Amino acid sequence: MAGAAVLGRLTWRVATVLDVRPETARAKTLVLGVDGWPGHRAGQHLDVRLTSEDGYQAQRSYSIASAPRQDRLELTVERIDDGEVSPYLAGDDLREGDRFEVRGPVGGYFVWRSDAAGDVLLVAGGSGIVPLMAMVRQRAEETSPVPTRLLYSARSWDDVIYRDELERLAGAGFEPLFTLTRSQPAGWTGYARRVDASLLGEVAPTPPAATFVCGPTPFVEAAASALVGLRHPPERIKTERFGPTGG
Amino acid sequence: MLDGNAVAGLLQEVFGTDVTAATGTCASCTAVDAVGAVHVYVAAGVVLRCPHCGSVLMRVVRSDKRLWVDLRGLRSLQLESI
């Protein structure tokens, strides 16, 4: 079935909001039911299209946060205050029963193969955790033994999306590491600096079999070039840039 | 700047299948990269650029009725046959 998810014509489908869960002050998880959803692979995203009463449309991409399954899927959207789409999806008004359009899943490059051998490094900046979380969740569901280390950079402990779940999933070969770049809770023993070559060198002293880096464009650029500088083979590093689109 | 992942949907409209996992050869510098990994700029249309030399690999313009695709900067595209 894995291949089927990336094949065939793309059509816009109606997504119905089944549930909305706050994750942090700025991020919400939307549980969606999508008629005819073909299933997805961890790491893929979909395109969301919103249409106003008078026909105005806006389209953005959102990663799928949930592990692959057919009947429902989850997105996690972080609100960007002067944004057009994220304040709608992660705002206070969206509720159960609301509908918008999605197409996908799309993307066959930034995907995790649960049958691949070798250890995995996941590097997330902010909402860049979302597609990596699909990988972490699938790994847990399949009780995969693949050694997986997550380095997750967030501004503060309260900005860490999926915090409790990540801590709960720790162990059995999964090691979540956090770096908090703006403020740290009292007694914080994790990292408290930006993701750079020295931090990545500590977290991944030897190049893993596969690395996935995702987050805002400057974060991804910095992390990926630091890894290459540490002599990680570039072909083992996959990146996904969330934007912003300017510049 | 974004990357090829961000336009996976648009490219699937163009090619009828996912091409972000396909590899493209830059016509200017012959570097080979996964389409998902190349640099993408979104303006009046979408511009894919070689991450090594900056040359335009592909341009896609979309109207309500049509798609225009300029592939001059791409020497070759390798897809997995299924």
Add this chain to the structure above:
Amino acid sequence: MPIVSRGFKGKRRGEGPSDRVPPGQYLTDDFPVLSAGPTPHTPVDQWDFTITGEVDELTRWTWDEFRALPSETFTVDIHCVTKWSKLDTVWEGVRLDTLLERVETAVDYATAYCDGGYTTNVPLADLAGGRAWVVYGYDGELLDPEHGGPARLLVPHLYFWKSAKWVRGLRLTATDEPGFWESNGYNLYGDPWREQRYWGD
């Protein structure tokens, strides 16, 4: 038919007065940044503006020479083909008339060329008559690199993709030669009032 998302309005401010806002456009207060490539950041001591092509003599201005030309501060509305329009934008720069009066040519078309390789074609008639400028100031400040600084072309009566960022010169041509977008789907002329967005519009 696409389904309507309850309560979604978008960021636009509305459609605005129909004598100011062309069909199919929405007003914005933002100044969206659209770029077909990375921002070049050319230092002004390496910048010049050149008129070449079908001309009797190549004409070139350095940055200092260019800044010494008669300039004006003016207010116009701009219309991007991606459907946003912005009213009352204030610019400072040199009229194309001022540049073109130095040049002898028998041809009717121009291609603007830019740092980064972008090009766009405009009939010379549209660059003349006080309807087009090379601008280096926006809203009382030097033009920001992300909006085209040190200097961009400004042809506000055509869609904004014609107002090439990081412009470095004009090449005058006998025929209308499609530029970067015009060669792949976008309209050769681009009049927003006639909604000339794409080929065949």
